[in-house]
Amino acid sequence: MALRAALRSKCGLPGLLSQLSSHSSHARVCVSPVLVAQQRNNSTTPKVKVEFDQSTGVAVMHMQSPPVNSLSLDFLTEFCINVEKLEMDKTCRGLIITSSQPKVFSARLDIMEMYGKSPERCGEFWRAVQEMWLKLYSSDMVTIAAINGSSPAGGCLMSLTCDYRIMADNPRYSIGLNETQLGIVAPFWFKDTMVNTVGHRTTELALELGLLYSPSEALKVGLVDLLVPEDEVLTTATKTMTKWLAIPDHARQITKSMMRKPTIDKLTSKREADIQNFVSFITKDSIQKSLRMYLEMLKKRRG
Amino acid sequence: MALRAALRSKCGLPGLLSQLSSHSSHARVCVSPVLVAQQRNNSTTPKVKVEFDQSTGVAVMHMQSPPVNSLSLDFLTEFCINVEKLEMDKTCRGLIITSSQPKVFSARLDIMEMYGKSPERCGEFWRAVQEMWLKLYSSDMVTIAAINGSSPAGGCLMSLTCDYRIMADNPRYSIGLNETQLGIVAPFWFKDTMVNTVGHRTTELALELGLLYSPSEALKVGLVDLLVPEDEVLTTATKTMTKWLAIPDHARQITKSMMRKPTIDKLTSKREADIQNFVSFITKDSIQKSLRMYLEMLKKRRG
Amino acid sequence: MALRAALRSKCGLPGLLSQLSSHSSHARVCVSPVLVAQQRNNSTTPKVKVEFDQSTGVAVMHMQSPPVNSLSLDFLTEFCINVEKLEMDKTCRGLIITSSQPKVFSARLDIMEMYGKSPERCGEFWRAVQEMWLKLYSSDMVTIAAINGSSPAGGCLMSLTCDYRIMADNPRYSIGLNETQLGIVAPFWFKDTMVNTVGHRTTELALELGLLYSPSEALKVGLVDLLVPEDEVLTTATKTMTKWLAIPDHARQITKSMMRKPTIDKLTSKREADIQNFVSFITKDSIQKSLRMYLEMLKKRRG
Numbered sequence: 001m002a003l004r005a006a007l008r009s010k011c012g013l014p015g016l017l018s019q020l021s022s023h024s025s026h027a028r029v030c031v032s033p034v035l036v037a038q039q040r041n042n043s044t045t046p047k048v049k050v051e052f053d054q055s056t057g058v059a060v061m062h063m064q065s066p067p068v069n070s071l072s073l074d075f076l077t078e079f080c081i082n083v084e085k086l087e088m089d090k091t092c093r094g095l096i097i098t099s100s101q102p103k104v105f106s107a108r109l110d111i112m113e114m115y116g117k118s119p120e121r122c123g124e125f126w127r128a129v130q131e132m133w134l135k136l137y138s139s140d141m142v143t144i145a146a147i148n149g150s151s152p153a154g155g156c157l158m159s160l161t162c163d164y165r166i167m168a169d170n171p172r173y174s175i176g177l178n179e180t181q182l183g184i185v186a187p188f189w190f191k192d193t194m195v196n197t198v199g200h201r202t203t204e205l206a207l208e209l210g211l212l213y214s215p216s217e218a219l220k221v222g223l224v225d226l227l228v229p230e231d232e233v234l235t236t237a238t239k240t241m242t243k244w245l246a247i248p249d250h251a252r253q254i255t256k257s258m259m260r261k262p263t264i265d266k267l268t269s270k271r272e273a274d275i276q277n278f279v280s281f282i283t284k285d286s287i288q289k290s291l292r293m294y295l296e297m298l299k300k301r302r303g
Numbered sequence: 304m305a306l307r308a309a310l311r312s313k314c315g316l317p318g319l320l321s322q323l324s325s326h327s328s329h330a331r332v333c334v335s336p337v338l339v340a341q342q343r344n345n346s347t348t349p350k351v352k353v354e355f356d357q358s359t360g361v362a363v364m365h366m367q368s369p370p371v372n373s374l375s376l377d378f379l380t381e382f383c384i385n386v387e388k389l390e391m392d393k394t395c396r397g398l399i400i401t402s403s404q405p406k407v408f409s410a411r412l413d414i415m416e417m418y419g420k421s422p423e424r425c426g427e428f429w430r431a432v433q434e435m436w437l438k439l440y441s442s443d444m445v446t447i448a449a450i451n452g453s454s455p456a457g458g459c460l461m462s463l464t465c466d467y468r469i470m471a472d473n474p475r476y477s478i479g480l481n482e483t484q485l486g487i488v489a490p491f492w493f494k495d496t497m498v499n500t501v502g503h504r505t506t507e508l509a510l511e512l513g514l515l516y517s518p519s520e521a522l523k524v525g526l527v528d529l530l531v532p533e534d535e536v537l538t539t540a541t542k543t544m545t546k547w548l549a550i551p552d553h554a555r556q557i558t559k560s561m562m563r564k565p566t567i568d569k570l571t572s573k574r575e576a577d578i579q580n581f582v583s584f585i586t587k588d589s590i591q592k593s594l595r596m597y598l599e600m601l602k603k604r605r606g
Numbered sequence: 607m608a609l610r611a612a613l614r615s616k617c618g619l620p621g622l623l624s625q626l627s628s629h630s631s632h633a634r635v636c637v638s639p640v641l642v643a644q645q646r647n648n649s650t651t652p653k654v655k656v657e658f659d660q661s662t663g664v665a666v667m668h669m670q671s672p673p674v675n676s677l678s679l680d681f682l683t684e685f686c687i688n689v690e691k692l693e694m695d696k697t698c699r700g701l702i703i704t705s706s707q708p709k710v711f712s713a714r715l716d717i718m719e720m721y722g723k724s725p726e727r728c729g730e731f732w733r734a735v736q737e738m739w740l741k742l743y744s745s746d747m748v749t750i751a752a753i754n755g756s757s758p759a760g761g762c763l764m765s766l767t768c769d770y771r772i773m774a775d776n777p778r779y780s781i782g783l784n785e786t787q788l789g790i791v792a793p794f795w796f797k798d799t800m801v802n803t804v805g806h807r808t809t810e811l812a813l814e815l816g817l818l819y820s821p822s823e824a825l826k827v828g829l830v831d832l833l834v835p836e837d838e839v840l841t842t843a844t845k846t847m848t849k850w851l852a853i854p855d856h857a858r859q860i861t862k863s864m865m866r867k868p869t870i871d872k873l874t875s876k877r878e879a880d881i882q883n884f885v886s887f888i889t890k891d892s893i894q895k896s897l898r899m900y901l902e903m904l905k906k907r908r909g
Binding site: 466467498499500501502525528546547550551553554555557558559561562563 | 785786787788789790791792794797805806807809810811813814815816
């Protein structure tokens with residue numbers, strides 16, 4: 001079943017390329033790092049818009065970094081500052097994360113942050129990815145991912161940190177940690193977060209094959225909790241939040257910490273080593289060559 | 304799905320109160336600590352009745368502590384003495400636990416043991432709860448929970464320690480570790496036992512929301528193993544026991560120990576710290592105030 | 607559900623005996639150690655036949671040790687040598703394991719290796735079982751079990767080490783770690799492998815009861831990944847392998863190692879103690895007596 005998902009998936013490297021050329025209206029929505037590069041020059045616009053309703057204590061964070069909310073250093077920095085602000089505001093009890101970009105919740109880590117950059121810069125980027133995960137996975141707020149589009153790799157990781165995941169029931173969208181398909185490896189804390197959500201075997205299969213799941217497959221394996229029509233994702237998230245906020249905060253927060261602390265402590269204690277691992281892996285000639293070929297092939301296809 | 308269970312659940316604090324006033328015939332059977340307090344003066348009657356059939360090697364333990372078999376210090380002490388007796392009797396190979404009280408298997412920990420008591424007394428109570436868990440979770444006997452009524456909180460914990468759980472298929476009954484809904488927190492060994500049964504994610508969701516599951520929902524997530532009509536719970540448990548006793552005891556016991564020892568060792572090594580944690584949490588002014596308000600609201604509703 | 611599987615199972619000791627006498631055409635295919643002993647004198651024929659297709663990089667290993675591919679010391683030695691050869695051949699990227707024997711993939715550990723043997727010999731045997739597991743569970747190759755027959759005990763363990771399990775959809779076949787039914791105990795690393803595949807609770811139930819699952823039950827609990835008609839097992843394995851080999855080897859291998867290393871390290875660090883445990887258990891008078899009675903009963907039935 002899960003394998004069939006992988007086989008059908010169009011979001012691996014070859015599939016991605018074929019989609020860019022075929023413009024198939026039924027293809028899943030995948031993400032091109034070239035597009036990211038071309039449209040990243042609008043740095044004056046905030047990449048994240050926060051609407052906080054003091055009457056309900058719920059903030060909605062709209063990711064609006066065109067075209068696909070990929071996780072660049074700038075994006076992550078702005079994202080984390082906003083999460084921290086809300087975390088420190090004791091009147092804010094719940095956070096809904098959603099996307100303002102069409103067809104995508106959040107794409108993968110921004111490949112441009114990994115290609116042709118200095119080790120120092122790569123390390124700084126990786127620390128920001130860790131920070132995003134640490135802030136969300138340990139948040140005292142109720143966190144709900146309102147997944148209104150595709151959510152591969154880093155987008156999936158972000159979703160997995162939340163307390164609850166509601167996804168648009170659109171078969172063109174997909175979600176999963178598909179790093180392996182690009183020749184890179186999901187680090188141990190991506191893996192731990194996924195094991196905590198869907199168990200060891202589903203994670204093994206998903207990560208070895210770099211599986212992207214359709215919404216219904218993701219629901220079946222437990223990668224998301226609820227599917228709703230696309231235009232009801234945010235309203236359902238809001239209704240769901242109301243139910244979560246009926247639970248006493250203190251007891252819920254202690255419980256959440258009890259469930260997640262061992263996983264969080266593991267990264268915290270190995271954070272510097274994890275950065276070193278990432279930097280030495282990503283700056284390898286072979287990996288840089290892969291990334292360059294990948295980017296060049298994308299350019300060529302679009303040329 | 305699990306969330307929907309939570310939302311539909313009527314056994315949180317507000318739901319419990321509304322049930323006491325509405326007397327809805329379709330409400331799930333929940334448990335009032337006031338009732339417990341009012342009816343606890345029949346202390347001369349044994350709180351546990353044991354029927355041991357030497358021809359089969361199977362003991363049936365009927366919990367008969369009116370009205371709802373809540374886990375008081377007296378109840379736990381009597382319960383543990385009886386389990387220990389059976390454990391030491393090498394002719395006893397199987398134990399079925401069931402309830403003589405209508406509509407309830409066993410309710411939560413007795414709130415009266417946690418309200419207005421000295422730290423010493425609270426510590427003594429908590430040690431007895433640990434003892435019940437340790438005795439059952441490590442039992443060499445085959446243990447089957449014949450869950451013929453609602454089984455929230457402590458009752459759910461007791462069920463989870465057994466080798467097999469058979470529940471009455473009555474949608475008015477519910478089962479779950481719903482501590483969070485009352486503002487208290489299931490300790491790590493409640494959590495570990497539940498993770499061992501239904502996995503990490505289902506446990507996270509259940510404990511953060513204090514979910515109570517209907518029998519069919521409990522079966523779906525694996526919280527119970529089998530549903531049967533209410534009047535067949537005990538006979539099915541007896542038949543099931545026969546099948547379990549066909550397995551060579553020694554190999555089964557070693558296997559059971561292998562599966563459970565790490566979880567048991569964890570509490571054993573942290574037992575005193577866990578008691579201290581409980582005592583300092585439960586004797587906090589804020590928690591005592593919550594419990595008092597809870598009890599007063601119940602009285603008022605019934606006044 | 608799983609319990610019903612156990613109850614229906616005909617492959618426990620009594621069931622096995624009744625099958626030998628009844629020749630029921632609907633009985634599951636179980637394995638007699640006496641047959642193994644009687645037919646083990648064809649030691650000149652290789653017990654394993656390897657077909658390696660250099661154009662695809664895929665090797666198919668046919669187990670052909672009559673009658674039931676039971677795991678004897680000779681078989682394991684030959685098996686491990688062949689796996690190691692393929693592992694060291696960098697042109698070999700995928701390994702499919704299947705059986706040339708009718709109705710059985712691989713039966714249990716060879717009981718004749720455990721009965722009436724010296725402690726030294728028992729220890730040598732156990733080290734070979736460990737070696738098989740270590741080699742397969744840590745293999746850099748993509749490994750697929752093409753389970754074209756029953757696969758109890760050791761055969762199930764071998765299947766569990768693979769990356770993917772495809773089983774013949776024939777209700778006469780069964781799969782499971784059923785050691786407990788014979789009065790012996792699956793060691794911790796059998797247990798760990800099963801927990802990694804189907805989770806803690808399913809493993810607890812399966813190992814305590816020595817459950818053998820029908821193919822459809824095995825699929826339901828996740829013990830196998832795919833069922834196909836019996837004559838399509840190998841062709842489906844080959845097609846599936848093509849899909850796995852589309853994933854970049856290096857990223858897949860690092861990911862596989864990340865998922866499995868803790869479990870492998872655990873046996874590696876306790877290997878000698880595990881051998882000692884096995885030897886002292888299996889050479890016990892009581893266990894030897896059980897094995898003798900078992901073998902004698904089988905002879906008598908067939909006499």
